[in-house]
Amino acid sequence: MGQPTRQFFDTLAQRIPRQLPREVRGTLRCDLRTGDHIEHWYLTVGEDVAVSHSDAEADCIMRCDTATFDAVVTGRLNAMAAYLRGRIEAKGKVGMLEALQMLVREDGPEGRVVHGTA
Numbered sequence: 001m002g003q004p005t006r007q008f009f010d011t012l013a014q015r016i017p018r019q020l021p022r023e024v025r026g027t028l029r030c031d032l033r034t035g036d037h038i039e040h041w042y043l044t045v046g047e048d049v050a051v052s053h054s055d056a057e058a059d060c061i062m063r064c065d066t067a068t069f070d071a072v073v074t075g076r077l078n079a080m081a082a083y084l085r086g087r088i089e090a091k092g093k094v095g096m097l098e099a100l101q102m103l104v105r106e107d108g109p110e111g112r113v114v115h116g117t118a
Contacts, residue, residue, distance in 0.1 A: 008073040026059035060096035
């Protein structure tokens with residue numbers, strides 16, 4: 001797994017979305033592929049953000065390679081644009097990719113990082 005991806009998930013529970021539209025709240029499963037290995041990350045986005053490793057059903061299930069996800073979490077690639085270009089596969093409530101994008105922009109108006117919390 002790429003270092004940007006690992007760092008993103010390791011700090012994600014500290015991110016508190018604010019002013020997220022109701023339609024981008026829910027669950028998102030990220031299936032990230034590195035070679036033949038697939039790692040599952042399960043996100044619950046609402047008043048707070050919970051992260052786990054689970055392959056449970058989710059409102060949206062996205063699949064991509066780890067390099068693509070690294071580009072998303074470092075801001076080099078927009079998740080929705082990657083979906084529209086076929087670099088990310090998604091099924092279900094695709095609007096959850098916007099929630100992911102808002103969490104990436106932690107310094108923007110959509111969210112903030114709370115330090116010292118787990």
